[in-house]
Amino acid sequence: MQVISIAARKGGVGKTTLSMHLSVLASAPGKPALLLDTDPQRSLAWWHRLRAVDEPNLIEAEARELPDLIEAARREGIGRVIIDTPPHAEDSILSAMRVADLVLVPTRPGPLDLAAVSSTLDLAQRVGKAPLAVINHAPPRTGAAEPSIVSEARAALANMGATVAKTVLANRVSMSHAILTGSTVNEHEPGGKAAGEVEALWREIEALLSRNARPAR
Numbered sequence: 001m002q003v004i005s006i007a008a009r010k011g012g013v014g015k016t017t018l019s020m021h022l023s024v025l026a027s028a029p030g031k032p033a034l035l036l037d038t039d040p041q042r043s044l045a046w047w048h049r050l051r052a053v054d055e056p057n058l059i060e061a062e063a064r065e066l067p068d069l070i071e072a073a074r075r076e077g078i079g080r081v082i083i084d085t086p087p088h089a090e091d092s093i094l095s096a097m098r099v100a101d102l103v104l105v106p107t108r109p110g111p112l113d114l115a116a117v118s119s120t121l122d123l124a125q126r127v128g129k130a131p132l133a134v135i136n137h138a139p140p141r142t143g144a145a146e147p148s149i150v151s152e153a154r155a156a157l158a159n160m161g162a163t164v165a166k167t168v169l170a171n172r173v174s175m176s177h178a179i180l181t182g183s184t185v186n187e188h189e190p191g192g193k194a195a196g197e198v199e200a201l202w203r204e205i206e207a208l209l210s211r212n213a214r215p216a217r
Contacts, residue, residue, distance in 0.1 A: 002209050006085060006105075010107075019035060021185065024186060027055055027056050033057070034057045105117060109137075132204075140170040141168075
């Protein structure tokens with residue numbers, strides 16, 4: 001079983017949106033992923049209630065329940081678990097990081113958002129995790145080169161010692177339209193630019209999880 005925790009000390013960087021979209025791609029026919037919503041705002045649970053189908057599965061949880069819930073999911077044969085965390089709540093974030101095989105740290109490319117990333121990276125280091133930073137809500141690419149603010153954000157994250165995902169998620173209105181229908185861009189607008197970006201990010205995540213799972217030789 002693979003556990004992905006999505007964490008950031010700053011709010012509004014796209015943790016819940018990322019959880020929604022990745023959970024659908026993480027599901028396989030007859031084997032839905034499990035979402036654990038540990039954010040007291042329960043935005044993830046609100047989206048889940050809008051869906052026409054119950055999959056992926058979702059449990060509203062407290063951070064202290066995570067070890068038991070993860071073990072129960074393992075016994076039930078769940079393939080993938082995705083944990084959405086609250087901002088600011090250090091203990092909750094640490095609990096989610098401890099049970100994760102991979103920690104994702106989304107951030108907008110703005111300076112104030114980047115300034116807040118270092119504290120999340122410090123928490124991951126405290127529990128021995130090497131997180132993957134994901135640049136989110138970025139200006140869409142208009143040419144061959146990515147926008148300068150994205151390149152600068154990538155360099156800043158690398159200087160903090162973070163591994164940065166190659167895929168950047170642009171700020172696209174199709175994301176909001178999809179969420180309001182209880183779906184994801186991959187379901188609402190398959191083949192669109194936003195769907196392509198999310199799929200590319202998921203391929204990166206799968207490859208990283210696969211490498212991490214390989215036994216040492």
